[in-house]
Amino acid sequence: xxxxQCGTHITDNSxxxxxxxxxxKSDNTIEQKSTRRLTNDERNGMSIYFNDICRLxxxxxxxxxxxxxxxxxxxNSKTIRCYSKTYFWDHSYGLPYEKRYKGVDNEIMFNFGFDxxxxxxxIQSKQQRIIDEEWVQYYPPIDFKNEHKLTEERLQQLSEPVxxxxxxxxxxxxxxxxxxxxxxxxxxxxxxxxxxADWRPIFLDLLQTAKVELSKDYESAQxxxxxxxxxxxxxxxxLTKASELLKKQxxxxxxxxxxxxxxxxxxxxxxxxxxxxxxxxILVHLDLDEIKEKLDNIIKNQxxxxxxxxxxxxxxxxxxxxxxxxxxxxxxIEHNTEKISQNTQEIANNTLSTTQWSQIAANNAEACAWxxxxxxxxxx
Numbered sequence: 001x002x003x004x005q006c007g008t009h010i011t012d013n014s015x016x017x018x019x020x021x022x023x024x025k026s027d028n029t030i031e032q033k034s035t036r037r038l039t040n041d042e043r044n045g046m047s048i049y050f051n052d053i054c055r056l057x058x059x060x061x062x063x064x065x066x067x068x069x070x071x072x073x074x075x076n077s078k079t080i081r082c083y084s085k086t087y088f089w090d091h092s093y094g095l096p097y098e099k100r101y102k103g104v105d106n107e108i109m110f111n112f113g114f115d116x117x118x119x120x121x122x123i124q125s126k127q128q129r130i131i132d133e134e135w136v137q138y139y140p141p142i143d144f145k146n147e148h149k150l151t152e153e154r155l156q157q158l159s160e161p162v163x164x165x166x167x168x169x170x171x172x173x174x175x176x177x178x179x180x181x182x183x184x185x186x187x188x189x190x191x192x193x194x195x196x197a198d199w200r201p202i203f204l205d206l207l208q209t210a211k212v213e214l215s216k217d218y219e220s221a222q223x224x225x226x227x228x229x230x231x232x233x234x235x236x237x238x239l240t241k242a243s244e245l246l247k248k249q250x251x252x253x254x255x256x257x258x259x260x261x262x263x264x265x266x267x268x269x270x271x272x273x274x275x276x277x278x279x280x281x282i283l284v285h286l287d288l289d290e291i292k293e294k295l296d297n298i299i300k301n302q303x304x305x306x307x308x309x310x311x312x313x314x315x316x317x318x319x320x321x322x323x324x325x326x327x328x329x330x331x332x333i334e335h336n337t338e339k340i341s342q343n344t345q346e347i348a349n350n351t352l353s354t355t356q357w358s359q360i361a362a363n364n365a366e367a368c369a370w371x372x373x374x375x376x377x378x379x380x
Contacts, residue, residue: 038278042352045330047273048323049360052367053249054269055310057262058303059371060242062380067235074228077221080113080120080144083210087202094181094196110203112210113144114218118151119211120144121158121203123183150207157182158203234376241370248363252356259283263291266298304380311378314371320364327361330354 038046086109089096113120122144126137150158162182163175181195181203250260259268264286271282313319331354352360371377 114214331357
């Protein structure tokens with residue numbers, strides 16, 4: 001027969017469409033499918049199946065998150081290394097001072113950069129913009145440009161006192177220090193033309209600290225660029241394998257397409273293990289939108305536990321043997337001709353085929369073998 005919702009061809013004894021999850025009601029026989037309770041072996045077998053999928057979904061999700069983190073780390077390691085520090089100042093006189101109040105015009109950030117060859121430096125002040133009808137203060141993204149390089153000429157300019165010439169009584173001239181710091185950038189508070197000389201020693205002290213920290217950061221970034229690509233390849237290989245194992249599980253068409261995601265599988269697995277209801281009864285009560293809202297909390301609280309549990313089970317030969325014995329009994333059930341002729345409809349309505357149980361057993365063995373040997377997921 002065909003699903004009235006999406007038109008997909010499905011077996012005559014289906015309650016749910018394997019493609020869209022729509023509940024099919026073709027006759028009374030189908031409606032009776034959920035009335036028969038599963039045997040202990042059948043429940044245990046389904047529990048093994050759901051838990052295998054649940055663990056693989058969590059492993060796949062963790063690997064995807066880790067992959068994105070490593071990719072971001074690689075990209076970040078390619079940028080100019082940055083060291084910043086915030087100061088407060090009296091913009092009326094250009095003097096540094098202790099924080100007295102928070103305002104957009106009395107807070108600045110000293111930014112130092114290093115690209116492996118040259119050091120950079122510039123100052124920026126907070127800006128304001130309206131977000132959700134409120135004024136919000138923020139620093140623009142740090143962007144080192146060629147004019148920010150600390151060339152020998154610029155460094156000398158920033159390090160030496162600003163002076164003016166003064167003529168003495170005897171007609172001689174001499175240079176007199178003035179209370180200015182020779183910083184000519186336009187990134188700081190736009191209404192103040194100059195900084196007081198008090199900033200010069202602050203800049204020089206911070207520069208020495210920045211050079212040490214930036215050199216360490218640059219070395220660490222280079223190590224990342226050397227090691228992370230190999231790490232990324234390993235993660236991608238594991239992610240591909242986890243996806244392949246999941247596909248084999250889902251290809252058995254026991255779970256409809258719309259429920260083939262982390263949040264639904266976690267709910268089904270938890271519900272099935274803590275109740276006596278069948279899969280069809282569970283799917284009726286599954287509120288996918290509500291479960292998705294709880295996804296972040298589920299991952300935060302359960303992901304590490306479930307992955308560690310998967311590793312422990314994959315390394316526990318007694319549990320694997322026990323699971324394989326259960327699945328083996330289910331996949332080797334034989335019925336004589338008379339039984340088959342008498343109970344074909346009941347068997348079709350209430351149990352998975354021996355072929356499906358055999359594939360579940362094979363998939364379980366393959367998943368456990370991979371999890372026990374995939375060293376990378378142990379460090380997620």
